[in-house]
Amino acid sequence: MISVENVSKVFNEGTAQAFEALHAVELEVSKGETIILSGVSGSGKSTLLSLIAALDKPSSGKITIGGELVSKLPDLHASAYRAKSIGFIFQHFNLLESLSVEENVIAPLINSGLDIVTIKEMAAKSMDRAAISHKASQQVKELSGGEKQRCAIARALVHEPELIICDEPTANLDRANSLKFIEILQSLYERGKTIIVATHDPLFESLPFVGKVVHMEDGIIVNREQGADQSE
Amino acid sequence: MPGNMIMKNAFLHFLTLLLFKQKGKHIGAVLISVIIIFLLSSVLFISSSLQKTLLDTLEYQSDFTVSRVQAGKSVTTPVDWVDKIIEINGVTKVAPRIYGRYFFAPREESFLLFGVDFFDEQSSKVFESLVKEVDLKSFLTTESMLVGSGVRSFLSKHYYKENFSFKTPKGSFKKVKIEEVLPSQSGLISNDLILMPIDLSREIFGLEENEVTDITFNVPNDAEWDNIIAKLHLLFYDIRVVEKREIKKAYENLYNYKGGLFLILYLVTIVTFMLILYQRYSMVYSTERKEIGILRAVGWSIKDILKLKFYETVVVVFVSYIVGVVLAYLYVFIFDAPILSQIFLGGANLTNHVTFVPVLKFGLLGSIFLFYAIPFLAAVLIPAWKIAVTPPKEAML
Numbered sequence: 001m002i003s004v005e006n007v008s009k010v011f012n013e014g015t016a017q018a019f020e021a022l023h024a025v026e027l028e029v030s031k032g033e034t035i036i037l038s039g040v041s042g043s044g045k046s047t048l049l050s051l052i053a054a055l056d057k058p059s060s061g062k063i064t065i066g067g068e069l070v071s072k073l074p075d076l077h078a079s080a081y082r083a084k085s086i087g088f089i090f091q092h093f094n095l096l097e098s099l100s101v102e103e104n105v106i107a108p109l110i111n112s113g114l115d116i117v118t119i120k121e122m123a124a125k126s127m128d129r130a131a132i133s134h135k136a137s138q139q140v141k142e143l144s145g146g147e148k149q150r151c152a153i154a155r156a157l158v159h160e161p162e163l164i165i166c167d168e169p170t171a172n173l174d175r176a177n178s179l180k181f182i183e184i185l186q187s188l189y190e191r192g193k194t195i196i197v198a199t200h201d202p203l204f205e206s207l208p209f210v211g212k213v214v215h216m217e218d219g220i221i222v223n224r225e226q227g228a229d230q231s232e
Numbered sequence: 233m234p235g236n237m238i239m240k241n242a243f244l245h246f247l248t249l250l251l252f253k254q255k256g257k258h259i260g261a262v263l264i265s266v267i268i269i270f271l272l273s274s275v276l277f278i279s280s281s282l283q284k285t286l287l288d289t290l291e292y293q294s295d296f297t298v299s300r301v302q303a304g305k306s307v308t309t310p311v312d313w314v315d316k317i318i319e320i321n322g323v324t325k326v327a328p329r330i331y332g333r334y335f336f337a338p339r340e341e342s343f344l345l346f347g348v349d350f351f352d353e354q355s356s357k358v359f360e361s362l363v364k365e366v367d368l369k370s371f372l373t374t375e376s377m378l379v380g381s382g383v384r385s386f387l388s389k390h391y392y393k394e395n396f397s398f399k400t401p402k403g404s405f406k407k408v409k410i411e412e413v414l415p416s417q418s419g420l421i422s423n424d425l426i427l428m429p430i431d432l433s434r435e436i437f438g439l440e441e442n443e444v445t446d447i448t449f450n451v452p453n454d455a456e457w458d459n460i461i462a463k464l465h466l467l468f469y470d471i472r473v474v475e476k477r478e479i480k481k482a483y484e485n486l487y488n489y490k491g492g493l494f495l496i497l498y499l500v501t502i503v504t505f506m507l508i509l510y511q512r513y514s515m516v517y518s519t520e521r522k523e524i525g526i527l528r529a530v531g532w533s534i535k536d537i538l539k540l541k542f543y544e545t546v547v548v549v550f551v552s553y554i555v556g557v558v559l560a561y562l563y564v565f566i567f568d569a570p571i572l573s574q575i576f577l578g579g580a581n582l583t584n585h586v587t588f589v590p591v592l593k594f595g596l597l598g599s600i601f602l603f604y605a606i607p608f609l610a611a612v613l614i615p616a617w618k619i620a621v622t623p624p625k626e627a628m629l
Contacts, residue, residue: 083531108530115240
């Protein structure tokens, strides 16, 4: 489903501060597979996720998802691709603090052409899945870290994306909330979603539904390990 | 049903949400905008109203006013000039006038004293609107005067309730009854005005029977105006001719000039305000950057972001504009523009209580809106666009 071919990313290209965050990365992710990108901070995991989610463009190489070349998409198409196919869960949640949980969850669907009643129905389902329905009308700024994470999950799932991308999802959570997050992740896996998680949390490495663990170092993939899930 | 569709429109729903939930973000911009729009609209309302009042009054005035000038100084005009002027072809309604400032030495104030031949058709027309409710017959049979509201309150303050005694050049006093107060709507022209029969004013100013201060007349054919002026100068070597169109231009210039000064101040203020807005949206306001970054990350395109910011700003601009204009309307036309009116009417020796006649120039209001809305939109949309085109991850930092 996802093919990353010879992808490099250089920040501040052509300047004295030029920095190569990714170098000739090759990665294949099958449909319905869960993969873990591990490595220390600065190893290039987040950059690779941004490129896969079309939040940024690679300096060279190409990324295709479901046969579509996403690395060269113009803004309008890249936005449409994110709105339709990607559910991104950020380390710092990245929620609109002045809005409520429900209002954050509906944000990805505002420009979908659906009416607000339908959107709210979809948001209700998504909040149910993320176990945050009871806080639907609460302001995000009043939530705990774990609740914020579940709100971010509900927002990422509201449009039923095929690909779920998580960037350090448990970095700001305690162990109990991390385990709850893993439970939700497992349910998504069981529903056939493709999942990529960038983390250095050891909790993820031995999960039964993980198909592949990819180790990164200084922008290069240094090691690929088979995960516990051998279903492919 | 369109109403139902609007209610169900997700974009409008989200826009309303953001406007209400983030009202703190907009309140500063709205407040400053309301003040700017209020001040500018007030100035324009005042200047338009004053111009209209003056120009309406001028409509009834004679086309020409002539007086004698000797060695560059105005002196009394012989009343027999009336007979010579009336001989000129094309001239109509020639009337003598007496006017001048009467200085009230004990309080160092002066009034504009106007002696009018009330039987003269043209004079009657000029003051028709001012003296609508006065019984002219009884007024003319007694030694009475009509006074402006400023004169009335000044005299009352100094215990002249029913009469006032004018001191003549011969040293005697002439007691004149205060018949009526001129309507406050005409305050601009009548505030320090005293109207009385021409013979009474002649006595107060100490003029001879054959003297007046000036003579007014009309020339119905505009094309003849320059010819008539030339003929007057041939007829009298010591004549000064003032045309109505000159007075009209002077009035227009005076209020355009005062309005123009405010316009410059407005432009300086608005440029400063827009720069502040621009800075706020471009760099300083990090939550704004983050919000745009988050929306971009969850699938909003640059176009969607600009659409949101555009409508958000349009609502802020409209609300500020409407509130500013309505407040200005109330301030000028209901409360008679305290403080600001004195800037416009400054120079009058008596405190002027003017009731402004409502004048709405929609072209002008439209121009204010455009001058305000376009820079405002630009000040918000350009930085919003700059943020929207940066990679969402960078914007969210």
